[in-house]
Amino acid sequence: MIASARKGALLAAAVSLTTLTACSSLPEATHRQLLTLDTHLDSPVHFGRAGWSFGDRHDPATEMAQLDLPRMADGNLDGGFFAIFTPQGPLTPEGYAAAASRAQARSAQIDTMVATFGERIGAARSADDALELDAAGRLIAFKSIENSYPLGESVAGLAGYYRQGVRLAGVVHTANNQFADSATDEPRWHGLSPLGREWVAEMNRLGIVIDASHASDAVFDQLLAQSKAPILLSHSGSRAMFDHPRNLDDDRLRRLAASGGALCFSTIYLSAIQMGEEREALFDRSEHIADLAPAEQAHLSRRWRELDATAPLWSASFDQYMAALLHVIEIAGPDHVCFGADFDGGGGIAGLSDVTDLPRITARLRAAGYGDADLQKMWSGNVLRILRAAQAGAAR
Template identity: 35%
Template sequence: MKKIFLALPLIGLSQLVSAQQDAKLIEKAKKIHAKVFTLDTHADTPMRMVGKGFDISKDNTPAPGTATGFDSKIDFPRMKKGGVDGIFFAVYQGQGPRTPEANARVQQMAMTILDSMYAQINRHPEMGKIVTTQEEAMAQEKAGKRSIFIGMENGYQIGNDLSLLQKFYDRGVRYMTLSHSANNDICDSSTDPKGPEFNGLSPFGEKVVTEMNRLGMIIDISHVSDSTVWDLIKLSKAPIVATHSDAWSVLNHPRNLNDDLLRAVAKKGGVVQLNLLSSYIKEAPKNPEREAATAEIRKKYTAGGAMTDEQMKAMRMEMRELNKKYPVPLATVKDAIDHLDHFVKIMGVDHVGIGGDYDGGGYLADCFDISEYENLTIEMVRRGYSEKDLKKIWGDNFFRVMKDVKKVGEKIRSGDMAMR
């Protein structure tokens, strides 16, 4: 009995010491998070700016007990709360018919999304602004303001009109994800149910790569097929990136990148940015009823390409009800950082970053919106990542690629580098 009574205080002391050590680690992580420039390379918030009902200057956190995966997870107040300095907003539209009429509609909608984004962000210069360079972003950070970069998700939005790349670049678009959930006129997707169409890039897609290199626009490989990535590795004069992808070796999912692709992207000087979409991180229990219902809703609203504001609202409402009926256990920050650890193991710390895919399906059990991004840094510090590492992961790696791609464009335009 004496031994038991003597052991109890020792157990309590051990727990106290452990708690104190963890508190110090969290304090250290928070200081690092506040110090480094934090950049997220992919969010789908712009679609919420088309029409009425969303204000980026206000905290759009849903009322307690009403939150779902389909509420907006990003706005200026929550970016500030989460210590996020910059983010790439994606001009996104789902894959639709590849006809002249559909292409015209989608291209007009892309311009509408850009107009809406500029209009809303420009109304709040005291909170943030649209930028295109690291230097602009650093100046914003120094002033305590957020930076919004622009990307484009799904090359479907240029149809087969190469000249649109210049127009979108002139409007601030600095990367383009070549495809989305299905094949388009540029390349094969990793998730088209019909399978490959070109076995990589199409002839038009090769021209797209050449023009993006000339412009200094970053090529994003998230969503594209493995064969497309290999074509890009061979053809592109500039580094390529995956703005929101995960590791196939951690979870075998067609959207994730295998180790050979990771090595090839790193060798080319590119980066892979960690996606925080739960189903790409950790496999959820199979639920055929939910999967069938989800597929039906997506087919109902996305088959025609660009959705109207009313259609988007209706789809979110149906998905909310679906989530209530068939709740899905979410991946955690620890699960997500397992993927990042694998990236670092295969590619090195100079070739990884964060691209959460929030407002496009990304969120975790313990990182539900962008206000909780500090949790990612805390977990990375727990795993031994240094301040130097985190500075690279949170922004410097992607900024390096931005500059490298821009330099390639300048060399091509000056005649110092051949286009092909």
């Protein structure tokens, strides 16, 4: 159990589930006493927007961003891993150079956000940092990498990202890269490339947690076999509940749990994606939203929300989300489940559309019989345990 001076102790274990469910406010109170982390926040895409501030409350009816500091307080999200995302480009020196420049700019934007709102949020480099920030009443900002493509043809750059605060990194994104095969591409390497195997060793040496989301099944198997530290999937789902290669099957989920790792459950691929020509164009523009003038940003956000109302990206309901989550917990156990909704990266469903809806998950898990200790593990304890293990392995 993780406690903090700000939140105090969790509800007494003697309080029965019957008593809790009899009063609808108690599950929400439980949620507010938990230390909560999300392992995949794509919000840095918004940090460089002219006229837009992460410190302001934004109206979800007209604004596409799914979290900001005030709404994090509403949903009691204490922090998480802010992603340095780079779309996959050509495997050429020019492609690598452009990706590296983009990734460094995104990393700097995260630093600027933390510096700007330093009284409310702080940079974390370890599990202890997260606990200290929480005890001080500040939110928690870890850094992660989504797609290691910007590293180019060497793993040496990982050390630089480690010094910048990266503590979680994914090897691949939606297409194969120089390190590994993607779950959503045709096999090239049939798992990790030779450079990808070097990447695993360097990740372990530095103490950066390996993220297997977006990786093919063969890559997952090889990561599990080769990593000397537990791995996690920062934003993935259950293939048994929706058959998609981005999701993990039950056998691999069991092996992940047996190795000490965890699956951070997402809101994506609970149903087929309803992309469409216009939505795809909006996705492309949204990745460059910081380059747009405020009026253009507003138009993009407005049209995104209009499409959400008439042609949502996902058709899944909150009940489907909970059914799939409960299946994952049943297979892996509460010691090996965490949360990564993929907010601001295409995630969000009806009933779980932004960060303010997170207490609904805790309420449903409470109703399903999960107690304080299990809730704390799933909301942050498992992630911090895996981070500790990676850093302890690096120290050895």
